[in-house]
Amino acid sequence: MTTDSFDVIIVGSGPGGVNSAAPLVDGGKRVLMLDFGNEDRRYAPLIPKESFSTLRRTDPQQHRYLLGDEFEGVPFGHVRVARS
Numbered sequence: 001m002t003t004d005s006f007d008v009i010i011v012g013s014g015p016g017g018v019n020s021a022a023p024l025v026d027g028g029k030r031v032l033m034l035d036f037g038n039e040d041r042r043y044a045p046l047i048p049k050e051s052f053s054t055l056r057r058t059d060p061q062q063h064r065y066l067l068g069d070e071f072e073g074v075p076f077g078h079v080r081v082a083r084s
């Protein structure tokens with residue numbers, strides 16, 4: 001396998017990478033997605049092994065891993081709405 005086998009290489013499989021890849025794949029492009037497999041060691045161990053809907057209804061600690069202990073999950077600052 002060489003990079004010539006792909007039209008686009010996307011580094012990172014977070015929401016940004018996935019939302020970039022999806023329309024490219026839908027459009028017939030050959031996409032290679034690379035990720036070094038970063039693990040969230042701080043919050044991942046806190047998430048109970050339940051479905052998202054169960055967690056939302058029942059876990060009184062859900063704010064910790066949904067927002068972050070220091071609210072790092074909340075994008076403070078300038079927010080822009082794209083216009084077509």
Ligand SMILES: Cc1cc2nc3c(=O)[nH]c(=O)nc-3n(C[C@H](O)[C@H](O)[C@H](O)COP(=O)(O)OP(=O)(O)OC[C@H]3O[C@@H](n4cnc5c(N)ncnc54)[C@H](O)[C@@H]3O)c2cc1C
Pocket residue numbers: 011012013014015016017034035036037038043064065066067068069072073074
């Ligand atoms: C504790 C916490 C809770 C959050 N809760 C929510 C929430 O409830 N709802 C919500 O909408 N948002 C939430 N967020 C925000 C959300 O996680 C981010 O906005 C989103 O993940 C950003 O997406 P991204 O694709 O830009 O980056 P990321 O999701 O960080 O993805 C980047 C990817 O690139 C990979 N990568 C980085 N460098 C390299 C490299 N050199 N080589 C290969 N791969 C690499 C990483 O492994 C990672 O997978 C939360 C954030 C935190 C920290």
